[in-house]
Amino acid sequence: AQSVAQPEDQVNVAEGNPLTVKCTYSVSGNPYLFWYVQYPNRGLQFLLKYITGDNLVKGSYGFEAEFNKSQTSFHLKKPSALVSDSALYFCAVRDGYNFNKFYFGSGTKLNVKP
């Protein structure tokens, strides 16, 4: 069965500092991993995905994620946080058979302070 875990309910960083939002996964087969962001009262916006290839994936709004197979992790990172990055971030893994079925983590609330 596919699953992801986000160990931190909340992450606090100061504007301009680097940020990391953690995600670990458990899959049978190849992992198809995604990050989505959700602003208040909004749907989910796609940030980036790992399917295959380079372990460092670059996405929207300056975000990137590092795939680490040995640690079964897919942490989201950004070199310099903005106040506008404050939102709820979800890690997700795609089902191995139904490519349109995603398993989401519980979410991590990112607070960027000025």
Added chain:
Amino acid sequence: DAGVTQSPTHLIKTRGQHVTLRCSPISGHKSVSWYQQVLGQGPQFIFQYYEKEERGRGNFPDRFSARQFPNYSSELNVNALLLGDSALYLCASSLGDRVLGNTEAFFGQGTRLTVV
């Protein structure tokens, strides 16, 4: 191009009532999936439809049903509403082709359902 559109954006229903939520996918997308997001949790998969056929079902009771129309739009129906059905219901669309399994899903803004 318009993104995934959902209607209504908000609604309030009474326990025991029935509700229908609607979703229009991105033009060219043939797959629609529905998710329930309870406050403080990640989205949970309810259904997936492709070419008007149900292709996947999550762990939800039979009170939940859905269908997809020839134009690929979709409806989610929930009967005999319970207080616990209060949530944000998200619709996602994708190309839906297994060969293109590396494509992401695009989400609508959701319908906020409150059951009182």
